[in-house]
Structure formats: structure tokens, C-alpha cells
Amino acid sequence: MIRNQLLICAGGACITSGEKSVKDALVEELARNGIQDEVQIIETGCMGACDLGPIVVVYPEGTFYQKVNVQNAGLIVSEHLVKGRTVPELLYHGPTSEKKAQTSEEIPFYTRQVKRVLRNCGVIDPLSIEEYIARDGYFGLGKALEMGPDEIIKTVQDSGLRGRGGAGFPTGIKWKATKDATGSPKYVVCNGDEGDPGAFMDRSVLEGDPHSVIEAMVIAGFAVGAATGYVYVRAEYPLAIERLDYALKKAREYGFLGKNILNSGFDFDIEIRIGAGAFVCGEETALLRSIEGKRGIPSLKPPFPAQAGLWGKPTLINNVETYANIAPILINGADWFRSVGTSKSPGTKVFALVGKVQNTGLVEVPMGTTLRELVFDIGGGIRDGKKFKGAQTGGPSGGVITADYLDMPIDFDTVKEIGTIMGSGGLVILDEDNCMVDVAKFYLEFIVDESCGKCTPCREGTRQMYRIMERICDGKGRGGDVEKLKSLGKVIQLTSLCGLGQTAPNPVLSTIRFFEDEYRAHIEDKKCPAHVCKHLLTYSINPDKCVGCTACARQCPVQAIGGQVKKVHVIDQATCIKCGACYEVCRFDAILKE
């Protein structure tokens, strides 16, 4: 008889922070206390609060233990499970709350969320198809097979679901176009080539609830008339691939894939295709080429994949998160889906909340939620009491949302109006210590590396933009550089073939739009206001504070600091390489960084 269940988060971040050894410690301690038959341990997908990992939740109470390690894991068994006492030192204590949270329902990070896409992540064992079924899994498929293709597509259209991969194209229209296209066979593809720096929404869905994607693809295949599906996952996601592969085997065993699914006469199967690490393969036409075994290079649209996709045949391609929305829409109906979100962007959106916020992790909120709620309510505000400066959305294709827009409801259309994009949901929070020129340069460097090279404006233009950015950060910026960046950016936007090239200048253009004064400070005053760009910094020693402890002189790798013991030290500016080692080591705040 099982009296308690321990759910351990086995998402990527918790595994990295030691989930396996915590689990082993728990197993050992259960056995030592002789209660291994009364307590069950279940590994789940990502629970979302990644910086609190490894996380262990004890049911039936739902007690939420965070930052568990090998040393203290045993307390959960010896105290909580044997003696019925919670372990206070492992409970979450929020920065603003007075008492410690007992369950996740008392943690603001969780209470503000609406979990639809992540409905099963962190709740079920991703390796158990039975637990997926228990949470209404494959009932959407059952209903779809009764509805028939036209009604399925109408429901998806009525729901107003838009593609969660970034562009926000209406999903129902894609489905209808693929169904109506002539040509056979047809294909269904899932885009799991999540490549934006800092984004991990799709990985978490594939790791935590792989059947939700499989079920939706079978429904899609039935709706558009395809018999084969491909899930394209990047090679950097080995755990997602492993769990998806296992889920596919189970789905086949249970008859949700293969011949005559649920006695409907419909045949469908899915294969995994592993990407080799090219960012451009997240662009749908390049992805399709890559599945065909060719080099991933985008092609001109039209024809759209719905008309001529894989091997020139009609192909439906949607993103992981888009698919994860499908089964609940069919079960609960289009109106249910529209009950949250905005009228033009219904439903929820999963964000990977990262950067300078207190609580980083995976969050799902209704469309139309403001940045203020995301950063300050769910994210717990900026770390170390610093000031919020902006949020980078949409990765290298997006731009920044500044403090002026903290109260703007975020959906596909509002973010576009201020020059950025929703993207797949990466949300990098920046504070006053981030240099916007440096941030834009980072994304541009990423694009220079990842441009496939087909179109000259993208291949050469981004490289030239990068050179200008480099010289601005090196203190060699010239008058007119900002204007040059703007005009180059415009040309690249207008003359590149694919979405990657068309949006490549966005981080630069968007930061110029909102932070032009920072660019000017770099170029004209040769100063980096955020003290980030190394070449624009000077380190000096405040003679009033220096006690002559010699710590800095001993730390300096180039012997640029001179001075005798107990006498004021001096930095030789000509020798200084601006590594900042002295700044880190000084215990008297005597090093000035300007």
C-alpha cells in the first residue's frame, strides 16, 4: 500500500543540479527506514522553477521542497515521511513573503500561471503512457476520429490558435491549406529545432509530456490526410530525443500509432529526425530540406510547405508548443480555448524566463499578460535590487521591450508594434548592468555564425554590421555609424529571402530605437554607461580608500599595479588590460571602474 508519493523534477535543469544523486539518496534512506514499499518515487518533467532545483514534492500534502541536495535529501525521509514533520530548511522562502511556503500553491511563481501546454509537465511521469491517459491523454484523438477532418479543422480555426514558433500564423489556415492541397502522399512535421539563445520551452514539453505532441500529430495527420509524420529535434536535446523515442514505442504498443488506429481504419506513424545544430534549420523550408537529407537552406515562399513541402508534397509543419495545444482544444472546444488570452491571440504562451530576474524558469501565462506581471510578480523582480532596463524577446530575430512598456499586454500583435516579435518565447530580462550595445552585438554575432550564406545581404550585410558594432564597443566608433547600421539593417530586412535574414538586424535596430543615447555615448564620449565594454573602461585606485594591502598588485596578471606595502597603489594605464581582476579582489572598494 502506497501512502506517499515523492515527485522529483527530472527536467534538464534539475538533472544538471544533481537530481539523480538526490533520487539515489532518497531511495537509500527509504530502504534504511524500511518504508520503501510504502513510498513511491516518480520522476517528472520540468516543474518550471529551474533555479530552485532539484525539486522534490511530497504527496498527498503537496509539500514543495527546493534546492534539495545529497546531504539533506535524507531529512525528507527521516523527518517528513517517518515522523510527520516538514523540513523547514528545504521550504521556499520568497523575498517578500513573511512565512515559508508549504506547497507550490503558496509560491507566487506558480499561482499566477495558467497551465495548458504544460498541463502534465511536472505532474506525470513522462515515461508512463498510462499517466498521460489518466490525464485525458488520447481522448482528444478519440474524439477527433469521431469528428472527421472537416470538423477538426473548423474547431482549430475557430479556436484562433496561432503558431507558437514565433510568427503567429493562424494554425487552422495551415491545416486547411494542407488538406485542400492536391498531391500525395502528404506529411505532418513537428518543428522541435528550438535554437534561440535562452529558450527551452519546446525541450521541456518534449521531455515532460512527449505524448501531447504525438497525439496532436496523429490528429493532424488524420485531419490533413497524411500517413507519415516527422519530429525534427535538435541534437543538443538528447534527453528530449530519448523520452520522445520511448513515448513513440509506447504509443505504437498501445495502438495510437501504426495501422488502423482505434479501429478507425486510419494509419499513421512518426519518425524522429535529429538536426545537426544549424540555427537556420528552425526555418521551416530549411528544416524540410534537412529532413530530405540535404543541406539546410531556406527556399522561396510561395510555394508554401502546405502546397509543396517535403519531397515536393503537401506538408503541414507546426511547432512543438502549437501541437501541445491541440488535444485540449478538441476535448474542450474552441470557446474554452478562447476563454483566456486576447481576442486576436487567444490561449496561453509559455515563456523561458531567464536573465536578471529572481525566479528564472519556465512559465505559462495567458496571452495579454503584461511584462510587469511576468518580471515582478512571477519572476520576483530584478536580482540584487537592481533596476529593470528591458526584456529581450524573440532571440536573435527580436528586440527589446523597455520599462516604458511594462504595462503593455503582450501578444503577437502588440510586440510587433514596438519593433520586436513574440518569437518562440525566450524572455531574457536585462538590468542596469547590461549594455544594450553589447547585447545587440551578442545576437548579431550569433547571426553571423548561423547565416546559411545563401543571400548576400544576410551573409555579408550582417558581417559588416557586426564589424561596426565591434568597433563601437572597442571605442573606435565613428560619426555616422548609427546611421550606417540603420540603413544596412533596412536593406538586409528587405532583401533577405527567409525569416532569419529578414529579422537579423532587429536586435540592433530595436536597441538603437530605444537606447540611441547609449550608442552615442560609446561613439562620441567613448564611454560605456553600463561599464560593460572593456575597451571603454578605465580602472583606477581611490587613494582615500586604498590601504596598501597589495592584494590587487598580486592578482594583476600583467603587473600593471605598483606601490609599496601599506602605501597607496597606482595602476599604470598603459599596461592595464582591463581584466577587472583587481576590482574583484579589492576588499576596500578602492578600485574605481569608469
Added chain:
Amino acid sequence: MKSLEELKRIKEQTLKAMDLRQAKDRGKVVVAMGTCGIAAGAKDTLMAVIEELEKANIHDVQVVQSGCMGLCDREPTIEVSMKDQPSVIYGDVDDANARRIVHEHIQGGQVVAELVIRRGNI
């Protein structure tokens, strides 16, 4: 898997195994598991409550443990709080008494008077 009926059957079966993770809002049984409670047999009490609820097919009552309630000479003690009713603390709850409380109080709605230590919250 050939039919929706089969799918429903798997759902029902698995939900039972996942039962501990579901929200239970009709009531709560707290078993005191201090050293004295454990010495007096609280672990058997705990398992008896869980087993008896399962046998009676009651899935909306949560069973949790707590530390010592401070009534060491009446251990094992349990507290039964059903929704919208004052909670009741029972003493001397051995295996047989635990099963009786499940039947009479939780299932039947009748407090087992002779075992009561106190009514209302401590």
C-alpha cells in the same frame, strides 16, 4: 487499444494509482507521528486508515502525518477534519479503532464518541 472504452478503463485504473496527487477537499486525517506515537503504533494506524479508505473507495479525503500532538499517554492519536465540521481528535487509535473511525465517522458521519479526546481545533 481498439476502443474508447478500453481507453477509459486505463484512465480509471491509473487515476487510482495517481490518487495521492489529486486535490482532496472533503476532509483530512492527520496521524500524529511523533516518537511516542510511532512507539505506540502510529505507523500501523496510518496504514490502517489508508487501507480502509481505499477499501471503502473514498478518494476525496487526504491522509497526512504530523509531529507529536502533545497527548503522549493517549497515543496513537489522529485528527479527523471533515469539511464544514469541527475537527475531532481521537486517542488510543490502534489498527481496529482506525478502521472503525473510517467507517463510522468518515463514511457514516457519526463521531466515535468513546475515543474522542477533544472536538474543535487545538
